[in-house]
Amino acid sequence: xxxxxxxxxxxxxxxxxxxxxxxxxxxxxxxxxxxxxxxxxxxxxxxxxxxxxxxxxxxxxxxxxxxxxxxxxxxxxxxxxxxxxxxxxxxxxxxxxxxxxxxxxxxxxxxxxxxxxxxxxxxxxxxxxxxxxxxxxxxxxxxxxxxxxxxxxxxxxxxxxxxxxxxxxxxxxxxxxxxxxxxxxxxxxxxxxxxxxxxxxxxxxxxxxxxxxxxxxxxxxxxxxxxxxxxxxxxxxxxxxxxxxxxxxxxxxxxxxxxxxxxxxxxxxxxxxxxxxxxxxxxxxxxxxxxxxxxxxxxxxxxxxxxxxxxxxxxxxxxxxxxxxxxxxxxxxxxxxxxxxxxxxxxxxxxxxxxxxxxxxxxxxxxxxxxxxxxxxxxxxxxxxxxxxxxxxxxxxxxxxxxxxxxxxxxxxxxxxxxxxxxxxxxxxxxxxxxxxxxxxxxxxxxx
Amino acid sequence: xxxxxxxxxxxxxxxxxxxxxxxxxxxxxxxxxxxxxxxxxxxxxxxxxxxxxxxxxxxxxxxxxxxxxxxxxxxxxxxxxxxxxxxxxxxxxxxxxxxxxxxxxxxxxxxxxxxxxxxxxxxxxxxxxxxxxxxxxxxxxxxxxxxxxxxxxxxxxxxxxxxxxxxxxxxxxxxxxxxxxxxxxxxxxxxxxxxxxxxxxxxxxxxxxxxxxxxxxxxxxxxxxxxxxxxxxxxxxxxxxxxxxxxxxxxxxxxxxxxxxxxxxxxxxxxxxxxxxxxxxxxxxxxxxxxxxxxxxxxxxxxxxxxxxxxxxxxxxxxxxxxxxxxxxxxxxxxxxxxxxxxxxxxxxxxxxxxxxxxxxxxxxxxxxxxxxxxxxxxxxxxxxxxxxxxxxxxxxxxxxxxxxxxxxxxxxxxxxxxxxxxxxxxxxxxxxxxxxxxxxxxxxxxxxxxxxxxxxxxxxxxxxxxxxxxxxxxxxxxxxxxxxx
Numbered sequence: 001x002x003x004x005x006x007x008x009x010x011x012x013x014x015x016x017x018x019x020x021x022x023x024x025x026x027x028x029x030x031x032x033x034x035x036x037x038x039x040x041x042x043x044x045x046x047x048x049x050x051x052x053x054x055x056x057x058x059x060x061x062x063x064x065x066x067x068x069x070x071x072x073x074x075x076x077x078x079x080x081x082x083x084x085x086x087x088x089x090x091x092x093x094x095x096x097x098x099x100x101x102x103x104x105x106x107x108x109x110x111x112x113x114x115x116x117x118x119x120x121x122x123x124x125x126x127x128x129x130x131x132x133x134x135x136x137x138x139x140x141x142x143x144x145x146x147x148x149x150x151x152x153x154x155x156x157x158x159x160x161x162x163x164x165x166x167x168x169x170x171x172x173x174x175x176x177x178x179x180x181x182x183x184x185x186x187x188x189x190x191x192x193x194x195x196x197x198x199x200x201x202x203x204x205x206x207x208x209x210x211x212x213x214x215x216x217x218x219x220x221x222x223x224x225x226x227x228x229x230x231x232x233x234x235x236x237x238x239x240x241x242x243x244x245x246x247x248x249x250x251x252x253x254x255x256x257x258x259x260x261x262x263x264x265x266x267x268x269x270x271x272x273x274x275x276x277x278x279x280x281x282x283x284x285x286x287x288x289x290x291x292x293x294x295x296x297x298x299x300x301x302x303x304x305x306x307x308x309x310x311x312x313x314x315x316x317x318x319x320x321x322x323x324x325x326x327x328x329x330x331x332x333x334x335x336x337x338x339x340x341x342x343x344x345x346x347x348x349x350x351x352x353x354x355x356x357x358x359x360x361x362x363x364x365x366x367x368x369x370x371x372x373x374x375x376x377x378x379x380x381x382x383x384x385x386x387x388x389x390x391x392x393x394x395x396x397x398x399x400x401x402x403x404x405x406x407x408x409x410x411x412x413x414x415x416x417x418x419x420x421x422x423x424x425x426x427x428x429x430x431x432x433x434x435x436x437x438x439x440x441x442x443x444x445x446x447x448x
Numbered sequence: 449x450x451x452x453x454x455x456x457x458x459x460x461x462x463x464x465x466x467x468x469x470x471x472x473x474x475x476x477x478x479x480x481x482x483x484x485x486x487x488x489x490x491x492x493x494x495x496x497x498x499x500x501x502x503x504x505x506x507x508x509x510x511x512x513x514x515x516x517x518x519x520x521x522x523x524x525x526x527x528x529x530x531x532x533x534x535x536x537x538x539x540x541x542x543x544x545x546x547x548x549x550x551x552x553x554x555x556x557x558x559x560x561x562x563x564x565x566x567x568x569x570x571x572x573x574x575x576x577x578x579x580x581x582x583x584x585x586x587x588x589x590x591x592x593x594x595x596x597x598x599x600x601x602x603x604x605x606x607x608x609x610x611x612x613x614x615x616x617x618x619x620x621x622x623x624x625x626x627x628x629x630x631x632x633x634x635x636x637x638x639x640x641x642x643x644x645x646x647x648x649x650x651x652x653x654x655x656x657x658x659x660x661x662x663x664x665x666x667x668x669x670x671x672x673x674x675x676x677x678x679x680x681x682x683x684x685x686x687x688x689x690x691x692x693x694x695x696x697x698x699x700x701x702x703x704x705x706x707x708x709x710x711x712x713x714x715x716x717x718x719x720x721x722x723x724x725x726x727x728x729x730x731x732x733x734x735x736x737x738x739x740x741x742x743x744x745x746x747x748x749x750x751x752x753x754x755x756x757x758x759x760x761x762x763x764x765x766x767x768x769x770x771x772x773x774x775x776x777x778x779x780x781x782x783x784x785x786x787x788x789x790x791x792x793x794x795x796x797x798x799x800x801x802x803x804x805x806x807x808x809x810x811x812x813x814x815x816x817x818x819x820x821x822x823x824x825x826x827x828x829x830x831x832x833x834x835x836x837x838x839x840x841x842x843x844x845x846x847x848x849x850x851x852x853x854x855x856x857x858x859x860x861x862x863x864x865x866x867x868x869x870x871x872x873x874x875x876x877x878x879x880x881x882x883x884x885x886x887x888x889x890x891x892x893x894x895x896x897x898x899x900x901x902x903x904x905x906x907x908x909x910x911x912x913x914x915x916x917x918x919x920x921x922x923x924x925x926x927x928x929x930x931x932x933x934x
Contacts, residue, residue, distance in 0.1 A: 037532075040907050042713045045541040049532045050511040050908070052804040053525075054498065071494035073515045083495070090491050093570040097487060124528075124535035132539040146716035148907045178717040187717075252484075253590040253629030331482055331489030331593070365720075368841040370854050370931045371872065372634040378852050378931060380845045382720075401843075401850055401876070403931045425718065443930055444876060446850035447723070 001120075002033035003055065003155050005167045011057060011075055012159040018084035019061055019161070024091075026062040026103050027084070028160040030288075030327060031055075035120075036152030039127040044135050044145050046128060059087045060328060062103060065096035067329050100328075101311050104289050106163035112277060112285050116194040119171035120153040127151065130175075134204035138179045141208040147177035151195055158290040166290040170282060174423065175200045178383055179207035183448065184217060184396050186210025187363055187383035189232060191423040193282055210362060210384035214396025219445055220387065222400065226358035226414075227440040228351050228388070231422035231432050233364045233381075238341070239427025240367055240377055241406050245274075245298050246324075247313040248333020256375045256407075257304055264303045266410035269344065272299040274308065274324070274336035280421035280431045281338045288327030296322055298336060302411070310334040343433035344416030351415050351436045353391040359400070359442075360386040360393060367426045375406040379426075380446065400442035412438045449473045450614065452517060453606040456501050459526035461608055466530065468504040468546060470607035470761060473497070474803035481569060482595040483576040486584065489593070491569055498803035501529040507543025508536030513804040546783040547793050549763055551610035556757035558617045559747070560651030564598035567652050572596050575655070576624070582664030583626045588672030594624035595644060596655065597901075603760075603803075611762040619753065619913065620654040621647035621901060624664070626671040635674035635871065637667045637856050641692045642839050647899030647913060649751040670857055673869060680858050680873035682929030686833035686887070687875055688826060688922045693855055694816065695898035695916035696839050701879035702734075702741055703814040703914065705848040706770055707797075707905075708779040710809075712788060719905045720846030723879070724776065729789060732776040735883030738819055741771040743780055745796060745812035750897040752915020754812030761807055763796035770814065774884070780809050801910035808906050813897065815917030819889025826888045826922050828864025834928055835859045835866070836873045841931075844879075852876040854931055874931035882923060890919035 008031045019027035037051035057080065058071040068090035072083040127149045138145035150173065157167040173195035179186045187210065188203035229237070241256070249255035276285045276293035285293050289311060296306045309317065310325025310333045324334040352360060362384030370376040381399045388394060417434040456471040475497040482489035498515040499522060510533025514525040576594040583592035602616040623645015625638040640646040640658045648654055689697065704710065705722040713721065724732070735741075745754055745765035756765055761783055768778045779789055780797040798807040827835070841854035858873030859866040897917040904911055 036908070038908055039535070040717075041539060042716055043541065044539075046508065046536040046539040047714060048511070048806060048907075049509060049536045050513075050806050051528055051532060052513040052908075054513075054515050054804055056496075069490070069492040071492065071496075073496045073498065086493055090493060090569055093568065093573075094488055094491060095573075124532045125538070128535040128538040135539055144713070144716075146713060148717060150908070176717055180716060252627070254627055254634060256634075258629060259632065329488065329490040329492075331484040365846055366843045368843045370841050370874065372636075373629075373632055376931065378841065378843045378854075380843070380850065382846050399845060401845070401852060403852075403933070443933055444850060444852075446845045446847075447878070448845075448847060448849070 001155065001169060002035050002153055003031065008157040008159065008167060011080065014077060014080040015059055015084055016161050018081045022088045024061045024063055024088055026161055028060045028103055030058040031157045032155065034152060034154040036150060037124065038148055038150035039131050040148045041131050041135060042146040044139050046131060049124065057083060059083050061087045061091050063091060065098060065100045066091050066094040067100055068094055069329065099312050099316065101315060103160045103162050104164050104291055107292065109166050109292050110277065110285055114170045114193040114282055116171045119151055119173055119195045122151040122195055130200045134177055134200045137201060137204040138208045141212060143208055143211050144180045145177060148174065149200060150174045156284050158286065164290045166286045168284045172282060173198055175203055177204050177207045179211040181211045181215050184211050184214040185383045186214065189423045191429050213393060214384055214386060217396035217398050219398045222442045222444055224439040224441055226355055226438050228355065228358060228360045228434060228436045230362050230434050231420050232424045233361045234432045234435050235422040235430050236364045236367055236424035236426035237377060238406065239430060240369065241375055242336050242339055245307045246333050246335050247307050247309040247317065250307065254372065256373050257307065261304050265407045266299060266302040267413050268301045269413055269416060270299055270302050270410050271342040273340045274298055274338050275340045276338040278338065278340050278431055282429065283337055287323045287325045289325055291321050291323040291325065293323035296336060308334045308336050340431040341419060341433060343419030346415040346417055348417050348434050351417065351434065352388055352393060355388045355391060358388045359397065360388055363424065370403060376403055377406060378403045398448060399446050401444040401446065402441055403443045404441050409437055409440065414438055449475065449604040450612060452499060453604045456499055456522045456526060457606045457608065459523050460501060460503050460530065463530065466503040466505040468608055470502050470605065472500045472603055472605050472760060472803060474601065474603040476599060476601045476802060478599045479565065480597050481572040481576065483573065483580050484593050485591060486580055488573055499525060500803050501525050502806055503529045503533050504544055505530055505533035506537045508533045508540055509544060510536065511806040544784055547786040549609060549783060549794065552758065552762060553612050554757060555614045558649050560618045562652035564618065564620050564652040565600065578661050579624050579664050582661055583668045586668035586672055588628045589626045589668045590629045591627035597621040605760065605762055607762050613758045613762055615757055617649060617756060618651050619647060620650050620652060621645055622655050622660065626668045628671040628675060630675050633675060635671050637671040638838055639663050639667045641898060642856065644901055647753055647901045649753060649755045674857060674871045677869040677871040680834065680870040680929050682933055684925045685928050686830045686922060686924055687926040687928060688833050688835040688861065688920060690837040691894065691896045691918040691920050692898050693836055693839050694918040694921055696842055696900065697853065698814055698816055698916045698918060699900050699914060700842060700844045701848060701851055701882065702770065703811040706779045707809045708781045708785045708788065711779065712785060715905065718907050723847045723849050726789065728776055730775065730777060733774055733884065734771045734776040734880055735774045736886045737774045738889055739771050739774050739883055739886050740817040741814065742817065743768045743770050743812055743814045749813050750917060752813035752897045753899040753901065753913030754915040759796040759798045760800045761798040763794045766796045768795045782809050799912055801912050805908065805910045808910065810905065810912045811903065811914040813915035813917065818892035818895040818919045821888045821890055823890050823894060823920065824864060826890045826920055827861055829888050829922060831863060833861040833922060834870065834873065835861050849878050851879060852931060872932060875926050875928045876930045877926055885923045885926060886921060887924045888922040890921065894919040
C-alpha cells in the first residue's frame with residue numbers, strides 16, 4: 001500500500017494544525033500516492049522499462065467565501081506547513097464567491113474492493129516474462145511486436161476539518177500489444193484491477209491474427225458504410241461526448257446537450273449509465289469534494305435523462321449533488337467518470353455474419369471534435385480494419401478517416417453485443433458493447 | 449540538488465553493474481490562474497521534486513524514479529533501476545549502444561526580465577477579469593474564459609561520463625476565449641492562440657507583449673459574428689494559414705514524423721510510426737523549394753518551449769536542418785539512435801516531462817524558416833483563396849500521412865482582400881503533398897515562435913511543450929471543407 005489510512009490521517013492532522021495556526025478553521029486535503037511500473041517493448045524486444053513512486057498533498061482552505069489550492073509532493077512537517085501557508089496566502093487574495101459552499105460533512109461512503117496484493121507485488125521479472133511470451137507468439141507468426149505491460153498500486157484520499165475521510169486504494173494492470181506484418185497490423189488491449197484477469201498471451205494471439213488477416217489491404221472508396229466497431233473503438237469515439245454530460249458545461253453553453261435535456265437524441269437501444277460500483281469499473285467512488293458518486297441514468301432508451309451536478313451547480317439548480325464534482329476550485333464543474341453503455345445480445349461473430357457488406361473496425365485513433373454542437377468527430381481507423389462481405393471477413397482494407405456526428409451514429413445502431421470492460425487510448429476505460437452502425441461516414445482514405 | 453544527483457549516481461556506479469548511468473533531480477514550481485464569466489475559476493500553486501535514475505546494464509535500459517529523497521529512497525531507486533535493466537534481458541535482441549558524448553559541467557538559467565512568481569496572484573486575476581469584462585461587454589458572448597500559467601523548472605543532471613549540468617527554465621503562458629452559444633450552434637474565438645493561448649520560455653514579460661485587453665473586443669465580435677457567417681465552402685482552393693495554425697501543421701506533419709525513435713518502431717503501440725522511413729533521408733522531396741525547416745533548441749532560435757542548454761541526456765542544444773529547399777535532410781536523434789542514420793553524435797532532442805519519466809526523443813523548436821514574400825504577396829498572389837486562423841481541431845493518422853485540421857474562423861480572400869467571413873473552416877491532405885504545395889511564405893517580420901504546451905507521446909504518457917516558428921503562408925489547391933461534407 002503506497003500510503004495507509006493512518007498515515008493519511010496523520011498528514012491531515014498536520015495540515016489542520018497548520019491551518020488553525022493561521023486562523024483557518026476550514027481546511028481540506030487530498031492525499032494521493034502511487035507506485036507504478038511499465039515494461040515497454042518494440043521490435044520484439046523490451047526497450048523501455050520504468051518504475052516510479054510518487055505522492056502528492058493538495059491543500060485547500062476556505063474562509064469567508066474564498067478558496068484556493070496549493071500542492072506539494074513533500075510530506076515532511078516543514079513542507080506541510082509551507083503548503084498550508086501557500087494555500088492560505090492565495091486564498092486571502094481571492095474575491096469572495098457567494099456560490100462557494102461550506103466544506104462537505106463526514107458521510108458514510110460505499111465500499112468497493114479493487115485492491116489485489118498480488119498485482120501490487122508484480123515484479124519486473126514477472127512483467128518481462130509475460131512480455132517475452134507475448135513477443136514469442138507474435139514473432140513466431142513472422143511479425144513484429146510492440147506494446148506495454150504495466151502494473152500499479154494507488155491511493156486517493158480526501159479529508160477535511162469537518163470530519164470527512166474518504167480513502168480509496170486500487171491496483172491496476174494494463175496490457176497492450178500491436179502486431180505488425182509487412183503491410184498490416186493488429187492490436188489488442190486490456191485493463192483490470194487484478195493482473196490475473198488479463199491474458200497477455202491471448203491478446204498477442206488476437207493481435208497477430210488480425211495482422212495476418214489484414215495483410216495485402218485493398219483501398220476502398222470513402223463513403224457511408226455499415227461498420228462494426230469493436231468495444232475499444234466504441235469507447236474511444238463515444239467516450240468523447242461525456243465531458244458534455246455536465247450541468248456546468250450545459251450552463252456555460254459549451255455542451256452539445258444545451259437545450260436537449262429530455263430530448264431523444266439517440267436510438268431506442270442506447271442506454272448509458274454512470275456507475276462507479278459496476279463490477280467491471282475502477283476509480284474512486286467519491287468525487288473531488290468527497291461526495292459519494294451516485295448511479296446516474298445519463299441516457300435512457302435514447303433520451304437524455306440525467307446529467308451530473310457538482311455541489312455548486314446542484315445548489316444553484318435546487319437539486320442534489322450527484323458526486324461527480326472536480327476538486328475545488330475549478331471552472332469545469334463535473335463529469336461522469338464511470339460509464340457503462342448497456343449492451344445487447346448480439347455477439348460480435350453474429351454481427352459479422354449478419355452483414356452483407358461492411359467494415360470491421362478494431363480501434364479508432366486521433367479522435368478530435370470538429371463541431372461542438374453537432375458533435376461531429378473526426379479520426380482514423382487503425383491496426384485491423386477489414387472488409388466484411390456476405391457475412392465473412394473478406395480481407396484487410398486501408399485505413400479510413402471518418403467525420404461522424406455522434407447523435408446520428410447513435411441513432412443508427414443496428415446491433416449491440418454484451419458489454420465488456422474496454423480500454424483504448426483516447427478516452428478513459430469504460431464498460432461498452434461492440435456496435436453495428438449503418439451509414440457511418442468515412443470521408444478519406446490514407447496510404448496504408 | 450547537485451549532491452542528491454551525485455549520491456544517486458554513486459548508488460549505481462558503486463555497484464559496477466552498469467555500463468552507463470545518469471540521474472536527474474528536478475524541482476518544478478507552478479502557478480495556474482483562471483477566470484470564467486466574471487469570477488475566478490481556479491487559483492492554485494504547486495511544488496514537486498523528485499529523482500530519476502537511468503541505467504544501462506546487461507545491454508538493457510532500466511529506469512526508476514522516486515520522490516523519496518532520503519538516503520534509503522535514493523538507494524532503493526538505484527537498486528530498482530538495476531533490477532529492471534536485468535529483467536529486460538529476458539526479451540533482448542541486442543545490446544543498447546550509445547553514441548559518444550563529451551562530459552559537461554554547466555549552469556544555465558533561461559533569460560527572463562520578470563520572475564513571474566514575484567507578481568502577486570491578485571494582479572494575475574485582475575488582468576484576466578479586465579479581459580473578461582471586455583469580452584462580456586458583447587451580449588452575444590455566453591462564456592468568457594481566461595487563464596495564465598507559470599512554471600519554474602530546475603533540473604540537475606549527472607552522468608557516469610562525468611557531466612554535471614544545472615539548468616533552470618521559466619515558462620509562461622496566457623490565453624483567453626469567447627464562446628457564443630445561440631440557436632443550437634457554438635462558436636468560439638481565442639487569443640493569442642487556442643487551447644490555452646501562447647506559451648514561451650519567458651517570464652511575466654510575455655503577458656505584456658500581446659495587448660490582451662486591446663484584442664478582447666475584436667475576439668468577442670468575431671465569436672458572435674461567426675453565427676451569421678457563411679459556411680466554409682467545400683472544394684479545392686488556395687489556402688492561406690495564419691502562423692499559429694501553421695505552427696500546429698508543422699508540429700503534426702513534420703515534427704512528429706522526424707522523431708527517429710518513432711521511425712525505428714519505439715512508439716508503434718501508441719503514438720504510431722512514421723512515413724519517413726530511413727530510405728527517405730536526403731531523397732524525399734518533402735516540400736516545395738521555398739520550404740526550409742529546422743529543429744533548433746538553441747536560445748538564439750528564440751524563447752521557445754523547446755529551448756534549453758542541454759537535453760535530458762546531457763547533450764548540448766543544437767540546430768539540425770530538417771528540410772532544406774524542400775529536401776528532407778534530417779531527423780531528431782538521441783545517443784541510442786544516432787547511429788541508425790550514420791550520425792556519430794546525438795543532435796540533442798531527448799526530453800522528459802518531469803522527474804518521474806525517462807527521456808524520449810521529443811520536438812524542441814521545429815520551425816518553418818521565414819520566407820521572402822510580403823504579406824500582400826502571400827494574400828494577393830492569387831485571385832481567390834481561403835484564409836484560416838486559429839486551430840479548433842486537429843487529427844492525423846498513425847504514420848503521419850493523412851491529416852485534417854479545423855480552424856475557428858476563415859475568410860474568403862479575393863485579390864488580396866477579405867470579402868466575407870467563413871465559419872467552420874477545415875482542410876485536409878497528405879503531409880508531403882501539402883508541403884509541396886507551399887507557394888508563398890511571408891517574411892521574418894511576420895514570424896512568430898508559437899508554443900504547443902500539450903504534446904503527448906510515450907508510455908507512460910508524457911506531456912511536453914514544443915516550439916514552432918512560422919510566418920503566414922499560402923498553399924495551392926488544398927482540399928477544404930471535407931469535415932462537413934455530406
